[in-house]
Amino acid sequence: MNVAVLISGRGSNLEAILEKEKQKELGNAVVSLVVSNIPDAKGLEIAKRYGKKTIVLPPHRNQNRETYDKQLAETLEKNNIDLVVLAGFMRILSPFFVNKFSNKIINIHPSLLPSFPGINAQKQALDYGAKITGCTVHFVDEKVDHGPIILQEVVLVDDSDTEETLAKKILEKEHILLPKAIRLFSEGKLIVEGRKVRIVN
Numbered sequence: 001m002n003v004a005v006l007i008s009g010r011g012s013n014l015e016a017i018l019e020k021e022k023q024k025e026l027g028n029a030v031v032s033l034v035v036s037n038i039p040d041a042k043g044l045e046i047a048k049r050y051g052k053k054t055i056v057l058p059p060h061r062n063q064n065r066e067t068y069d070k071q072l073a074e075t076l077e078k079n080n081i082d083l084v085v086l087a088g089f090m091r092i093l094s095p096f097f098v099n100k101f102s103n104k105i106i107n108i109h110p111s112l113l114p115s116f117p118g119i120n121a122q123k124q125a126l127d128y129g130a131k132i133t134g135c136t137v138h139f140v141d142e143k144v145d146h147g148p149i150i151l152q153e154v155v156l157v158d159d160s161d162t163e164e165t166l167a168k169k170i171l172e173k174e175h176i177l178l179p180k181a182i183r184l185f186s187e188g189k190l191i192v193e194g195r196k197v198r199i200v201n
């Protein structure tokens with residue numbers, strides 16, 4: 001099963017996935033492509049270090065979302081991609097793209113959705129005074145940070161937490177959760193029923 005990991009930055013989630021693949025803990029999934037919309041994304045170096053094919057797809061000036069997404073979809077289809085993993089990919093996907101890869105796109109978000117969607121989720125949780133937060137892996141639908149939830153993990157917020165310390169604690173859980181979701185998907189163990197995802201044995 002061919003997986004494309006889409007990134008925009010640091011790529012620590014990408015690295016966690018590639019490490020699990022190396023340890024043969026990614027089920028039937030093979031990361032066959034890493035795509036970045038940002039040319040100097042740090043994660044591209046990680047992909048190369050693991051010998052992965054990389055493609056940089058920066059949006060052209062004034063290019064509308066759907067035109068970009070058509071190009072992205074073509075790239076993924078050319079590479080026979082079965083699962084699209086958003087690992088810190090900071091672009092909103094158009095309904096065109098989401099429908100083309102319906103229930104085949106998963107995203108990791110650093111909060112317990114539906115709380116704190118959008119950017120700076122860790123800061124949102126701190127500012128709100130939440131006592132717990134965490135991370136969510138979910139299928140992507142037409143709304144931002146909204147689709148059916150696959151897995152979630154809780155992180156406790158301490159009084160002494162800063163945005164940085166909280167992000168670090170959440171990231172540790174992300175690195176476990178995202179590869180796990182990919183493995184479950186690759187083994188056909190995720191059954192989507194409306195908003196709910198049933199995990200079968």
Ligand code: GAR
Nearest residue numbers: 009010011012013087088108109110
């Ligand atoms: C991760 O914390 C991920 O959850 C977040 O971006 C970071 C990427 O880190 N994604 C979002 O906020 C999406 N809404 P990484 O590049 O080191 O994997």
